[in-house]
Amino acid sequence: MENNARNLSKSFRILNMTHRKYFERAIEKFGIHRGQHHILMVLSDKKGFATQKEIADCLHITAATVAVAIKKLEKTGYIKKIQDEEDLRYNKISLTDKGIDIVAQSRRTFETIDSSLFADFTDDEKRQMDNYLTRMTNNINKAQENKDI
Structure with a gap:
Protein backbone atom coordinates (compact mmCIF):
# COMPACT_ATOMS: atom_id res chain seq x y z
CA MET A 1 0.00 0.00 0.00
CA PHE A 118 -9.04 15.76 -20.02
CA ALA A 119 -9.49 14.82 -23.69
CA ASP A 120 -10.49 11.20 -23.20
CA PHE A 121 -12.23 11.47 -19.82
CA THR A 122 -15.97 11.14 -19.42
CA ASP A 123 -17.92 13.68 -17.35
CA ASP A 124 -18.35 11.02 -14.68
CA GLU A 125 -14.60 10.37 -14.55
CA LYS A 126 -13.93 14.11 -14.26
CA ARG A 127 -16.41 14.38 -11.35
CA GLN A 128 -14.74 11.41 -9.71
CA MET A 129 -11.30 12.97 -10.21
CA ASP A 130 -12.54 16.23 -8.70
CA ASN A 131 -13.81 14.31 -5.68
CA TYR A 132 -10.47 12.53 -5.25
CA LEU A 133 -8.46 15.74 -5.54
CA THR A 134 -10.74 17.52 -3.06
CA ARG A 135 -10.32 14.66 -0.59
CA MET A 136 -6.54 14.72 -1.07
CA THR A 137 -6.47 18.47 -0.42
CA ASN A 138 -8.60 18.05 2.70
CA ASN A 139 -6.37 15.21 3.92
CA ILE A 140 -3.17 17.19 3.55
CA ASN A 141 -4.73 20.27 5.15
CA LYS A 142 -5.91 18.16 8.08
CA ALA A 143 -2.42 16.63 8.46
CA GLN A 144 -0.93 20.14 8.42
CA GLU A 145 -3.39 21.34 11.08
CA ASN A 146 -2.56 18.30 13.23
CA LYS A 147 1.14 19.01 12.74
CA ASP A 148 1.62 15.56 11.18
CA ILE A 149 3.63 17.22 8.40
Missing part, protein backbone atom coordinates in the same frame (compact mmCIF):
# COMPACT_ATOMS: atom_id res chain seq x y z
CA GLU A 2 2.77 2.46 0.95
CA ASN A 3 4.58 1.90 -2.35
CA ASN A 4 1.32 2.45 -4.25
CA ALA A 5 0.73 5.77 -2.43
CA ARG A 6 4.30 6.84 -3.21
CA ASN A 7 3.81 6.02 -6.91
CA LEU A 8 0.53 7.94 -7.01
CA SER A 9 2.15 10.91 -5.30
CA LYS A 10 5.01 10.82 -7.80
CA SER A 11 2.54 10.70 -10.71
CA PHE A 12 0.71 13.68 -9.24
CA ARG A 13 3.95 15.69 -8.96
CA ILE A 14 4.93 14.82 -12.53
CA LEU A 15 1.52 15.92 -13.79
CA ASN A 16 1.79 19.18 -11.84
CA MET A 17 5.27 19.92 -13.20
CA THR A 18 4.22 19.09 -16.75
CA HIS A 19 1.12 21.29 -16.54
CA ARG A 20 3.17 24.17 -15.12
CA LYS A 21 5.84 23.76 -17.81
CA TYR A 22 3.31 23.98 -20.65
CA PHE A 23 1.55 26.95 -19.10
CA GLU A 24 4.79 28.83 -18.41
CA ARG A 25 5.87 28.24 -21.99
CA ALA A 26 2.52 29.59 -23.20
CA ILE A 27 2.72 32.82 -21.15
CA GLU A 28 6.38 33.44 -22.02
CA LYS A 29 5.22 35.20 -25.18
CA PHE A 30 3.54 37.86 -23.00
CA GLY A 31 6.82 38.67 -21.28
CA ILE A 32 5.54 37.75 -17.82
CA HIS A 33 6.19 34.93 -15.40
CA ARG A 34 3.77 32.82 -13.40
CA GLY A 35 3.70 35.07 -10.31
CA GLN A 36 2.91 38.15 -12.38
CA HIS A 37 0.23 36.19 -14.19
CA HIS A 38 -1.40 35.32 -10.85
CA ILE A 39 -1.64 39.04 -10.06
CA LEU A 40 -3.31 39.76 -13.39
CA MET A 41 -5.83 36.98 -12.74
CA VAL A 42 -6.61 38.32 -9.24
CA LEU A 43 -7.24 41.76 -10.72
CA SER A 44 -9.50 40.24 -13.34
CA ASP A 45 -11.43 38.26 -10.72
CA LYS A 46 -11.85 41.44 -8.67
CA LYS A 47 -13.32 43.21 -11.71
CA GLY A 48 -10.06 44.97 -12.51
CA PHE A 49 -9.38 46.83 -9.25
CA ALA A 50 -7.61 45.81 -6.05
CA THR A 51 -5.18 47.20 -3.52
CA GLN A 52 -1.72 45.77 -3.08
CA LYS A 53 -2.81 44.29 0.26
CA GLU A 54 -5.88 42.63 -1.28
CA ILE A 55 -3.69 41.04 -3.95
CA ALA A 56 -1.18 39.84 -1.34
CA ASP A 57 -3.98 38.37 0.79
CA CYS A 58 -5.53 36.55 -2.18
CA LEU A 59 -2.22 35.01 -3.21
CA HIS A 60 -0.93 34.38 0.34
CA ILE A 61 2.26 36.32 -0.34
CA THR A 62 3.79 39.44 1.19
CA ALA A 63 2.88 42.95 0.10
CA ALA A 64 6.57 43.51 -0.67
CA THR A 65 6.53 40.62 -3.14
CA VAL A 66 3.44 42.10 -4.77
CA ALA A 67 5.10 45.52 -4.95
CA VAL A 68 8.04 44.14 -6.95
CA ALA A 69 5.73 42.37 -9.41
CA ILE A 70 3.48 45.42 -9.73
CA LYS A 71 6.42 47.60 -10.72
CA LYS A 72 7.31 45.17 -13.51
CA LEU A 73 3.70 44.83 -14.67
CA GLU A 74 3.28 48.59 -14.65
CA LYS A 75 6.49 49.03 -16.65
CA THR A 76 5.25 46.56 -19.29
CA GLY A 77 1.89 48.35 -19.49
CA TYR A 78 -0.33 45.56 -18.13
CA ILE A 79 -1.51 47.46 -15.06
CA LYS A 80 -1.77 51.01 -13.77
CA LYS A 81 -2.03 52.55 -10.32
CA ILE A 82 -4.93 54.82 -9.48
CA GLN A 83 -4.86 56.84 -6.27
CA ASP A 84 -7.75 55.96 -4.00
CA GLU A 85 -9.98 59.04 -3.75
CA GLU A 86 -11.20 58.11 -0.26
CA ASP A 87 -7.77 57.38 1.22
CA LEU A 88 -4.86 59.05 -0.55
CA ARG A 89 -2.38 56.71 1.17
CA TYR A 90 -3.55 53.82 -1.01
CA ASN A 91 -3.37 53.05 -4.68
CA LYS A 92 -5.83 50.84 -6.45
CA ILE A 93 -4.21 48.59 -9.01
CA SER A 94 -6.08 48.31 -12.27
CA LEU A 95 -5.72 46.29 -15.45
CA THR A 96 -5.00 48.28 -18.59
CA ASP A 97 -6.51 47.29 -21.93
CA LYS A 98 -3.27 45.42 -22.61
CA GLY A 99 -3.64 43.60 -19.28
CA ILE A 100 -7.27 42.71 -20.03
CA ASP A 101 -6.16 41.27 -23.36
CA ILE A 102 -3.46 39.16 -21.71
CA VAL A 103 -5.98 37.78 -19.21
CA ALA A 104 -8.34 36.84 -22.05
CA GLN A 105 -5.52 35.16 -23.99
CA SER A 106 -4.30 33.27 -20.93
CA ARG A 107 -7.83 32.05 -20.16
CA ARG A 108 -7.99 30.64 -23.70
CA THR A 109 -4.58 29.03 -23.09
CA PHE A 110 -5.89 27.41 -19.89
CA GLU A 111 -8.94 26.15 -21.78
CA THR A 112 -6.70 24.59 -24.42
CA ILE A 113 -4.43 22.97 -21.85
CA ASP A 114 -7.40 21.71 -19.81
CA SER A 115 -9.11 20.40 -22.91
CA SER A 116 -5.98 18.43 -23.79
CA LEU A 117 -5.54 17.24 -20.23
Whole structure:
Protein backbone atom coordinates (compact mmCIF):
# COMPACT_ATOMS: atom_id res chain seq x y z
CA MET A 1 0.00 0.00 0.00
CA GLU A 2 2.77 2.46 0.95
CA ASN A 3 4.58 1.90 -2.35
CA ASN A 4 1.32 2.45 -4.25
CA ALA A 5 0.73 5.77 -2.43
CA ARG A 6 4.30 6.84 -3.21
CA ASN A 7 3.81 6.02 -6.91
CA LEU A 8 0.53 7.94 -7.01
CA SER A 9 2.15 10.91 -5.30
CA LYS A 10 5.01 10.82 -7.80
CA SER A 11 2.54 10.70 -10.71
CA PHE A 12 0.71 13.68 -9.24
CA ARG A 13 3.95 15.69 -8.96
CA ILE A 14 4.93 14.82 -12.53
CA LEU A 15 1.52 15.92 -13.79
CA ASN A 16 1.79 19.18 -11.84
CA MET A 17 5.27 19.92 -13.20
CA THR A 18 4.22 19.09 -16.75
CA HIS A 19 1.12 21.29 -16.54
CA ARG A 20 3.17 24.17 -15.12
CA LYS A 21 5.84 23.76 -17.81
CA TYR A 22 3.31 23.98 -20.65
CA PHE A 23 1.55 26.95 -19.10
CA GLU A 24 4.79 28.83 -18.41
CA ARG A 25 5.87 28.24 -21.99
CA ALA A 26 2.52 29.59 -23.20
CA ILE A 27 2.72 32.82 -21.15
CA GLU A 28 6.38 33.44 -22.02
CA LYS A 29 5.22 35.20 -25.18
CA PHE A 30 3.54 37.86 -23.00
CA GLY A 31 6.82 38.67 -21.28
CA ILE A 32 5.54 37.75 -17.82
CA HIS A 33 6.19 34.93 -15.40
CA ARG A 34 3.77 32.82 -13.40
CA GLY A 35 3.70 35.07 -10.31
CA GLN A 36 2.91 38.15 -12.38
CA HIS A 37 0.23 36.19 -14.19
CA HIS A 38 -1.40 35.32 -10.85
CA ILE A 39 -1.64 39.04 -10.06
CA LEU A 40 -3.31 39.76 -13.39
CA MET A 41 -5.83 36.98 -12.74
CA VAL A 42 -6.61 38.32 -9.24
CA LEU A 43 -7.24 41.76 -10.72
CA SER A 44 -9.50 40.24 -13.34
CA ASP A 45 -11.43 38.26 -10.72
CA LYS A 46 -11.85 41.44 -8.67
CA LYS A 47 -13.32 43.21 -11.71
CA GLY A 48 -10.06 44.97 -12.51
CA PHE A 49 -9.38 46.83 -9.25
CA ALA A 50 -7.61 45.81 -6.05
CA THR A 51 -5.18 47.20 -3.52
CA GLN A 52 -1.72 45.77 -3.08
CA LYS A 53 -2.81 44.29 0.26
CA GLU A 54 -5.88 42.63 -1.28
CA ILE A 55 -3.69 41.04 -3.95
CA ALA A 56 -1.18 39.84 -1.34
CA ASP A 57 -3.98 38.37 0.79
CA CYS A 58 -5.53 36.55 -2.18
CA LEU A 59 -2.22 35.01 -3.21
CA HIS A 60 -0.93 34.38 0.34
CA ILE A 61 2.26 36.32 -0.34
CA THR A 62 3.79 39.44 1.19
CA ALA A 63 2.88 42.95 0.10
CA ALA A 64 6.57 43.51 -0.67
CA THR A 65 6.53 40.62 -3.14
CA VAL A 66 3.44 42.10 -4.77
CA ALA A 67 5.10 45.52 -4.95
CA VAL A 68 8.04 44.14 -6.95
CA ALA A 69 5.73 42.37 -9.41
CA ILE A 70 3.48 45.42 -9.73
CA LYS A 71 6.42 47.60 -10.72
CA LYS A 72 7.31 45.17 -13.51
CA LEU A 73 3.70 44.83 -14.67
CA GLU A 74 3.28 48.59 -14.65
CA LYS A 75 6.49 49.03 -16.65
CA THR A 76 5.25 46.56 -19.29
CA GLY A 77 1.89 48.35 -19.49
CA TYR A 78 -0.33 45.56 -18.13
CA ILE A 79 -1.51 47.46 -15.06
CA LYS A 80 -1.77 51.01 -13.77
CA LYS A 81 -2.03 52.55 -10.32
CA ILE A 82 -4.93 54.82 -9.48
CA GLN A 83 -4.86 56.84 -6.27
CA ASP A 84 -7.75 55.96 -4.00
CA GLU A 85 -9.98 59.04 -3.75
CA GLU A 86 -11.20 58.11 -0.26
CA ASP A 87 -7.77 57.38 1.22
CA LEU A 88 -4.86 59.05 -0.55
CA ARG A 89 -2.38 56.71 1.17
CA TYR A 90 -3.55 53.82 -1.01
CA ASN A 91 -3.37 53.05 -4.68
CA LYS A 92 -5.83 50.84 -6.45
CA ILE A 93 -4.21 48.59 -9.01
CA SER A 94 -6.08 48.31 -12.27
CA LEU A 95 -5.72 46.29 -15.45
CA THR A 96 -5.00 48.28 -18.59
CA ASP A 97 -6.51 47.29 -21.93
CA LYS A 98 -3.27 45.42 -22.61
CA GLY A 99 -3.64 43.60 -19.28
CA ILE A 100 -7.27 42.71 -20.03
CA ASP A 101 -6.16 41.27 -23.36
CA ILE A 102 -3.46 39.16 -21.71
CA VAL A 103 -5.98 37.78 -19.21
CA ALA A 104 -8.34 36.84 -22.05
CA GLN A 105 -5.52 35.16 -23.99
CA SER A 106 -4.30 33.27 -20.93
CA ARG A 107 -7.83 32.05 -20.16
CA ARG A 108 -7.99 30.64 -23.70
CA THR A 109 -4.58 29.03 -23.09
CA PHE A 110 -5.89 27.41 -19.89
CA GLU A 111 -8.94 26.15 -21.78
CA THR A 112 -6.70 24.59 -24.42
CA ILE A 113 -4.43 22.97 -21.85
CA ASP A 114 -7.40 21.71 -19.81
CA SER A 115 -9.11 20.40 -22.91
CA SER A 116 -5.98 18.43 -23.79
CA LEU A 117 -5.54 17.24 -20.23
CA PHE A 118 -9.04 15.76 -20.02
CA ALA A 119 -9.49 14.82 -23.69
CA ASP A 120 -10.49 11.20 -23.20
CA PHE A 121 -12.23 11.47 -19.82
CA THR A 122 -15.97 11.14 -19.42
CA ASP A 123 -17.92 13.68 -17.35
CA ASP A 124 -18.35 11.02 -14.68
CA GLU A 125 -14.60 10.37 -14.55
CA LYS A 126 -13.93 14.11 -14.26
CA ARG A 127 -16.41 14.38 -11.35
CA GLN A 128 -14.74 11.41 -9.71
CA MET A 129 -11.30 12.97 -10.21
CA ASP A 130 -12.54 16.23 -8.70
CA ASN A 131 -13.81 14.31 -5.68
CA TYR A 132 -10.47 12.53 -5.25
CA LEU A 133 -8.46 15.74 -5.54
CA THR A 134 -10.74 17.52 -3.06
CA ARG A 135 -10.32 14.66 -0.59
CA MET A 136 -6.54 14.72 -1.07
CA THR A 137 -6.47 18.47 -0.42
CA ASN A 138 -8.60 18.05 2.70
CA ASN A 139 -6.37 15.21 3.92
CA ILE A 140 -3.17 17.19 3.55
CA ASN A 141 -4.73 20.27 5.15
CA LYS A 142 -5.91 18.16 8.08
CA ALA A 143 -2.42 16.63 8.46
CA GLN A 144 -0.93 20.14 8.42
CA GLU A 145 -3.39 21.34 11.08
CA ASN A 146 -2.56 18.30 13.23
CA LYS A 147 1.14 19.01 12.74
CA ASP A 148 1.62 15.56 11.18
CA ILE A 149 3.63 17.22 8.40
